[in-house]
Amino acid sequence: MTTTQQFDLVLKNGHVVDPANNIDGRFDVGIKYGKIASVINNINLDMADDTIDVEGQIVMPGHIDTHAHVSSVFGNDTNRAYGHAMLVESGTTTALDLAGNPTLMAEGMLQRGAGLNVASLMGLVPHSTISEDDPRPSVVRDVINNTKKQGGIGVKLLGGYHPFTPEASSNVVKAANEQMAWVAFHVGTKDSGSDMTGLREVPDITDNGRLHVAHINSYTRGMVDEPHEEVREALTLIERMRSQWVTEAYLAQINGTNGLCDENGDVVYNVAQNCLKARGYPTTDKGIKASLLDGYGSALTARGGRVITVTGEEAVKIWESAATNASLSYPVNPPTSAFSLATAKYDDETFKVDAISTDGGSLPRNVAIQRTMALVAFGALTISEAVIKLSYSPSRMMGLLNKGQLSEGADADITVVNPRTGKATMSLVAGELIMLNRRVVGKGGTWLILEEGRKAAESKGLPYEIINLEESKMYENWN
Ligand SMILES: [Zn+2]
Known part of the structure; x- marks a missing residue:
């Protein structure tokens, strides 16, 4: 790269891990037009229109x-x-x-x-x-x-x-x-x-x-x-x-399955049957109900714009009100x-x-x-x-x-991970932030x-x- 290059965004001081290019160390990542423009030791801040310090964080494709x-x-x-x-x-x-x-x-x-x-x-x-x-x-x-x-x-x-x-x-x-x-x-x-x-x-x-x-x-x-x-x-x-x-x-x-039962009360889907069999429950509506009440199984429900799992009576209510055609989950x-x-x-x-x-x-x-x-x-x-x-x-x-991978010209799709928690803290697609602090x-x-x-x-x-x-x-x- 030339020294006159201007970057739209620079991720500073991250621990960059890019196995395709054999990179595993402290580098700056320069992004331009949504692509990776440079991964080098030190990008001068004068060359950055915007910058984010990711010191101590893992920067990966x-x-x-x-x-x-x-x-x-x-x-x-x-x-x-x-x-x-x-x-x-x-x-x-x-x-x-x-x-x-x-x-x-x-x-x-x-x-x-x-x-x-x-x-x-x-x-x-x-x-x-x-x-x-x-x-x-x-x-x-x-x-x-x-x-x-x-x-x-x-x-x-x-x-x-x-x-x-x-x-x-x-x-x-x-x-x-x-x-x-x-x-x-x-x-x-x-x-x-x-x-x-x-x-x-x-x-x-x-x-x-x-x-x-x-x-x-x-x-x-x-x-x-x-x-x-x-x-x-x-x-x-x-x-x-x-x-x-x-x-x-x-x-x-946890897996994901469906609790559908037929008119005889038998569990329809093979995956759900296996979840029940794994813990000795009958593969019937009674088995599903017992598994939910015991806290072994969970029902999925939408809350606050996200899907969460619930168990016990609440799970049974969800499953019953969906006429058994409800998404369930088991730790199998x-x-x-x-x-x-x-x-x-x-x-x-x-x-x-x-x-x-x-x-x-x-x-x-x-x-x-x-x-x-x-x-x-x-x-x-x-x-x-x-x-x-x-x-x-x-x-x-x-x-x-x-x-x-983070070669020059690759899409600037990046996930930044906190190495202590193992959780992602930031991500970008085509050089634009799509997630910050979860x-x-x-x-x-x-x-x-x-x-x-x-x-x-x-x-x-x-x-x-x-x-x-x-x-x-x-x-x-x-x-
Ligand atoms: Zn799947």
């Missing part, structure tokens, strides 16, 4: 959450758009909305956006977002095609809630691959559960294709085997499918599984599970940054490795080559779409950026 929820097509809609603010408060700058509806996501971003970059998937819900329960290939192709035009980047198989046959699941993967659309799988089919039995089927369902296998930790809860045996098996499958799968796992203990994720999946590496030092996600957003468990920093404090990850799992690797996963200061957002979604983005009037999935790890060396 912004957290990219590859599994979040900011819109929802299942359950009630109270948690529809609160996820934007909830992710931003915890330090996230980019999110993949994993089972929404792109149009609802965009509307939520207009109403309650907090400055995030968001790419959206269409959750495949029979008779709602897809016309058939056992969809024929032509139906799947049309849904994927339409999703792209609506601004989505692909689809998600909701095997824990709306399982298809293995064959139909495989057809979804194949159709998405043929159209180079994103395809994520919450595992489980009509032949298996949303657990290790479901994960075992996924190599066959993937066939020669590419797939995002969602929240690996969810299949290592000890439903089929001891958790550590399930982790070992999951990692073996991931290794076998190394060139075909991208994966993430989250670090929260063993910390040992979370730890092992977050830290497991190949011999070449790359991570077996690509990314640490939240599976949060509108679910109040946006702890990815904080818990990853706890792993650093514990000595299980270096600070550079933490940034790889939170930012660099997710950026490669999705083909966001201008993010996940208060949202951003608005709206940027919609990450495929080329086919341009018209949808323009008609909504949202700023957008086009993702090229040819550059994603999912489609690396594809064709």
Whole structure:
């Protein structure tokens, strides 16, 4: 850079961690036109139009959450758009909305956006977002095609809630691959559960294709085997499918599920059944009620513009007044599984599970940054490795080559973290503050779409950026 360069903003004196450029030390970060302009030892304040002192704080490329929820097509809609603010408060700058509806996501971003970059998937819900329960290939192709035009980047198989046959699941993967659309799988089919039995089927369902296998930790809860045996098996499958799968796992203990019961009082969804079985409750409405009254289960409810969990009588009231179709949560994720999946590496030092996600957003468990920093404090990850799992690797996963690193010309998406608390204290997207001291200061957002979604983005009037999935790890060396 030249000495006459003027920066729009300079972050002074931070502990900059940028593994892509081998940076881990005290530097100043100069930002201009929304891009990283310089990372050097000392930027003269005369060259800064604005400056923020981040002495003692970690400055990293912004957290990219590859599994979040900011819109929802299942359950009630109270948690529809609160996820934007909830992710931003915890330090996230980019999110993949994993089972929404792109149009609802965009509307939520207009109403309650907090400055995030968001790419959206269409959750495949029979008779709602897809016309058939056992969809024929032509139906799947049309849904994927339409999703792209609506601004989505692909689809998600909701095997824990709306399982298809293995064959139909495989057809979804194949159709998405043929159209180079994103395809994520919450595992489980009509032949298996949303657990290790479901994960075992996924190599066959993937066939020669590419797939995002969602929240690996969810299949290592000890439903089929001891958790550590399930982790070992999951990692073996991931290794076998190394060139075909991208994966993430989250670090929260609590999950998210739905308490829907049928007319006989039986719990409908496999995930909710598993939560009850884990503690010996019957998989019925009585079991759900008892689990809520005991404080094992919680119900989600919106309060003060955020989603929170409540338990006891209050939770029962919420669940009953929603005619059982309510979002619930159970502490079913063993910390040992979370730890092992977050830290497991190949011999070449790359991570077996690509990314640490939240599976949060509108679910109040946006702890990815904080818990990853706890792993650093514990000595299980270096600070550079933490940034790889939170930012660099997710950026490669999705083909966001201008993010996940702080090279000159990269997007000035930055998360600043207090190393003592492990919590994010500030974040910027394109050089603009979106969060300061855990208060949202951003608005709206940027919609990450495929080329086919341009018209949808323009008609909504949202700023957008086009993702090229040819550059994603999912489609690396594809064709
Ligand atoms: Zn999820």
